[in-house]
Amino acid sequence: MSHIPVTRAPGLLPKLTSRASxxxxxxxxxxxxxxxxLxxxxxxxxxxxxxxxxxxxxxxAPARKLKHHTDQLTQIRVREDSVLSSSIDGQIAVWDIRQSANQPSLVLKSDDPILSFDISADKTAVIGGTQLNSEYAAKIxxxxxxxxxxxARVFEDSHSDDVTQIHCNQNSSSQILSGSTDGLLCTFDLSQPDEDEALQFVANTGASVAECGYFGPSSQFIFAHSDMETLQLWTNEATRLADFxxxxxxxxxxxxxxxxxxCEYDTETQRLYMIAGTNEGSLHIMHVGVESMExxxxxxGGHGDIVRGFxxxxxxxxxxxxxxGGRITxxxxEDQIQQPVSAIPAATTASGSKRVTGANGRRFAPY
Known part of the structure; x- marks a missing residue:
């Protein structure tokens, strides 16, 4: 790996400060x-x-709590008025928070623990990735x-270990990306009739994929970071652009x-950011380019432990x-003005009474 310089650009984003914790x-x-x-x-x-x-x-203080799963949650997604959650219990729960009922509106089930999932761009499909099972199958x-x-469909030949990441291309209802502990990134075209034809490109990152995702105005690029804290950038046709x-x-x-x-892609500024942390709870925001980081x-001051959510x-x-450590911040x-927000519908008991659970610049240019 060639040395990648880190320069400083403090004016690239407005400064964030702790508001409440x-x-x-x-x-x-x-x-x-x-x-x-969010x-x-x-x-x-x-x-x-x-x-x-x-x-x-x-x-x-939480305005509402959603509880359905019987084992560890592995991922959550939010889409407009819906919250979705996956779990080791082999289920994906779909919650419509416009409704006050304290049960999911739909539950999707698998025979294997679900580690990752996403919703297609046209919202007609949910795609999930599973843990490697006793028959050595890791399924999509x-x-x-x-x-x-x-x-509707099952793919089980593309990965040989846990499918840790699923991402649907939000610019195409048929394109998806998967990442796995086997180190592979796979892209699929779900308009094709079977797994062999649907599999488009495979990239070998050389390390267990902890997070991956599309970025770029047309989702033409992919980022991937590993359990070994390595970061790579690829095209969606499996050409590697950078290895940090x-x-x-x-x-x-x-x-x-x-x-x-x-890693977070901002569609308005068309920049990719890396949020890197310390064991003591500090977070560094960095702009990611191909030949450097800023x-x-x-x-x-917001945390004293490893930060998992941002x-x-x-x-x-x-x-x-x-x-x-269980702290949210x-x-x-400084100039952010709080806008009025819609109240989250409170859960109701069987009798209909409310149950309250708490109180109140530069763009990415790969070429």
């Missing part, structure tokens, strides 16, 4: 936070209590939402890096993060 707790003590995701009006936070907490903007499952979530190697080696005396928390800002509304100037720009 609090611990997520339950009767049994503190919780571990897995993911934090919609226009609320945040969804998955926890080690097998549930999802919903927070109104800048609140640290497709449920048809037009047929009450019936299982172990990003921990890019750290500097005043900017230590222990892990990659998340350090922008460090978020301090999401932002970049154009609106706020973000949320969650850590292993809201961040905002």
């Amino acid at each position: 609090g611990k997520v707790q339950t009767g049994g003590g503190d919780l571990y936070i897995y993911e934090t995701l 919609t226009a009006s609320y945040a969804a936070v998955s926890t080690s209590a097998y549930e999802i907490n919903l927070y109104e903007r800048f609140s640290t 499952l497709m449920w048809d939402m037009r047929m009450a979530g019936a299982l 190697g172990d990003v921990r080696e890019l750290g500097q005396s005043d900017m230590a890096i222990d892990y990659i928390a998340k 350090y922008i800002q460090t978020l301090n 999401d932002w509304k970049l154009s609106e100037g706020y973000a949320i993060s969650g850590c292993e 809201w961040w905002s720009t």
Whole structure:
């Protein structure tokens, strides 16, 4: 790997500062936070209590809790008024938060633990990736939402280990990306009739894929980072653009890096960002190019543990993060003005009474 310089561009983004912070707790003590995701009006936070907490903007007390799963949650997604969650229990729960019912509106089932999933661009399908089972099959499952979530297709020959990532191309309803512990990134065209014909391109990253995703105005690029904290950029036709190697080696005396928390593509500015963290809870925001990285800002004071969840509304100037110690922190720009948000419908008991659970620049240019 060639050395990739890290330059400094503090003015690339408005500065974020801590707005509110609090611990997520339950009767049994503190919780571990897995993911934090934002919609226009609320945040969804998955926890080690097998549930999802919903927070109104800048609140640290959940307005509502969604609980259905009987084992560890592996991923959550938010789409408009829906929250979806997958679990080791082999289910994907679909919640319509416009409804006050405390049960999912639909449950998709698998014989194997589900590690990852996504929703197609046209919202007609949910695609999930499973853990390697006792028959040495790691599957990609497709449920048809037009047929009450019936299982429509199964691919089981493309990966040889856990399918840790599924991403649907939001510019094409038939294109999907998968990543696996076997180190492979696979792209598929689901308009094709079988798995062999649907499989388009395969890229070998050489390390277990922890996170991957599309980026670029036409989703023409792919990022992938591994369990070994390496980061690579590819085209969606499996041509490697950049290999940053172990990003921990890019750290500097005043900017230590222990892990990659998340990579995030902003569609408005057409930039790819890496959120890198320290074991003490600091987060570094960095702009990712092919030949260099630009350090922008460090978020301090929000956490004292490894941060697992981070999401932002970049154009609106706020973000949320969650850590292993069970703390969520809201961040905002100095000039951010809180807009009115719609209240999250409270869950109801069987008798209909409400049950309240808490109080209130430059663009990426690969060539």
